[in-house]
Amino acid sequence: MKYLKNRKYTVLFFFTVLLIGFNLNSCDQLIKNKNLETKKIENQKQAISDNKNEAKLLLMLSKDNQVVIKLSKALQKVINKDSNVKLAKTIEKTHLEIADDLYDVATDKLISIPNYSELAFNKAIIDINQTNKIAALKKLKSKIDNQLFLLDKLYKVTNSKEFKTVLVEADSKITDSLNKTKNLINDLKKNS
């Protein structure tokens, strides 16, 4: 109390009390400052945007996958050579697996994608002639190419590690399908 009789110490003490009070009063403000709030809102917006992109890409990927399944299935009926039929079957099987994986992921992520059983809003009719076969195969290749492109984009967009694992696996499978499709095209071109 002796020091409080001195004006200098009184003012010092007063400002210390004020400072402590101010800090106590505004620590919330210090923690949740404006920049932090803005960042939080931006992060939220970014998360929503990422989620939308992810859903959009997954939907596109899934649709392409359905087209691939549909084409590969249709090709099996028009291709004469057994080995090629087998290849088309493998592609179909691979992409059905991919469809299952994608469906599981989509369910986890609350994304609605078409089930493979939803196929055939448009029936894939492929004429028996060679040109149409090659055209269908080229379309298949194009869809698989597009799938790879979408996979790459999805890999960049998503933050989920599990999803990325699924994407990596799908990428390898789709690349394999692409190779098989290329072989099919080459084989058909040779035979024509």
Add this chain to the structure above:
Amino acid sequence: MIRALSNNISFLRTTLYISTFVILVVGALTYRSIVDATNSSEMITHTYKVNVELEQLLSNLNDAETGQRGYIITKDSVFIGPYIERRSKINNSFAELKVLTEDNPILKEDLIEINRLINERLLAFQTSYQSLPKGDIKDPNFISNFRNGKVLMDSIKHKIRGAIQVQNNLLEQRQSKYKSDLIATPLLLFSLLLCSLILMYVAYNSIYDNIKKLKSKNEELEIFKESTNQSEIVSKHGTWTFNARKNVYTYSDNLYRLLGEQPQSFEPTIENFLKYVHPDDVEQLSKQVDQMRENIELPYIYYRVIHKNGNIKHLKAYGRSIVNDDDEIILLGTTADITDEIMSFRALEERNMELERNNKELSSFNYVASHDLQEPLRKIQTFLSRLEDEEAEKLSPKGLKYISRIQNAASRMRLLIDDLLQFSRSNKADKVFEDANINLLLEAAKQDLAEVISAENAIITSDNFPSINVIPFQIQQLFVNLLGNAIKYKAEERTPKIEITHQIVEAEKEESIKKPKKSFYHKIVFTDNGIGFDNEYADQIFVLFSRLHNKDQYSGTGIGLSICKKIVENHRGYITATGQLGVGATFTIYLPIE
């Protein structure tokens, strides 16, 4: 009470702390309330967003269903577009809802369920379409699938509405909280404002009062400063301060004048000051200043200064330390010009010496004169006696009468010389005080007067006296004079009675003791039943040669009571007399108790 408290620094300081605390608390509560209101508002917005998205989800699903039905009925692929588009929009709604429900696990569970149902419903669309055999909508499989789809759609709607209801309940709660926060915030703000205003008003009042007081005090201080300056000039002294920590001096205006300089004409340092000090005193003063710096005290010191015109002044300085508000030790000093005092003292000393010398000369003259006068007087009396014895027959009656008158005159002269001698003895400086038995001294006095006492049959009564520190022979003389006086002025018709009493008294309670030197005195009172005297002459009777009666009525020289007074004064005491004509007289003696 309040005024007294408002002048108390500790009270003001405490009030400041309490006020600060109150404002901070109210401010914190206000801040908290505003934050709560903002949070409530955000939560309401959040709930609205969730509701909007859920409604959007339902709407998208309805659109998809409409598209599907349109396609089934018309087989036109135009209707498939909205169905495909809505799925994408449903996904967008889920993307929003996922983020919005991050902190709500129940709603998250609901969303998973809704998503599952939506997927099933979309699958059901497809299944319904696929199960439609060539446009036959009456096919039982198609109808079953279609109904199944409706059930799913109802489930979805029910689930979404349930979630919306939960959100609405939540919204109500949040709105209620928001309202209460909104009510509390202005109240707190108003309280804060009110507190601040009250404090501002109190502070303003206090500051206003203080400024008024300060102004008035400043004016008083200004007057005091001016009067101090004047008093310094009049009383020839100056003041100075010395800050021990900073080693800084300040001199008052008159201190400069004491050095023969104009006020503030040089920097107030000890070095500058020493330039004016007399060369013989510089060394000693320097030592005393060093001592002062060490002890922060300055006892009385004396030194001389020389003015520019050569005048030498004697100065006396003294200083004592105080501690100021900043905990600094300040020496407050006063320097006075004592030149006049020294000059007066010297003159007085000279006069005293002269007076003492004169006194001694007078005493010795008195003593010598008394002694020397006795010798021719003795011769006169001797030869008168011889003349009377041997030549009386030859002288005429007239001659005898002359001789008788010469003898009377000679006797009176002898008495006068004796008394004068006595008086001169009482003046002598060689007085030796000793503890004496006053009873014995009184007895000795009575013995001296035994003849007269016996002749007049005088009755003397006295108290028992303690030993008193006195000059014994003088006290005895005092008693002789007073007893003799009482017997001499006896009343014709009655036997003289003298009563002597003693008591110890307190000086303050005795009116007769003026300016007492001691607290207690011996009071000795002589009361007689003689002729008394008029109190008008109470003081006069102690004057030398003063007599109240004609020499023919009562013999005497008028020296006796003067001797008494002298003796009592030698003892630093007091003597007073009171009387009543025809009744008697009372002499009171006060002798100090050492």
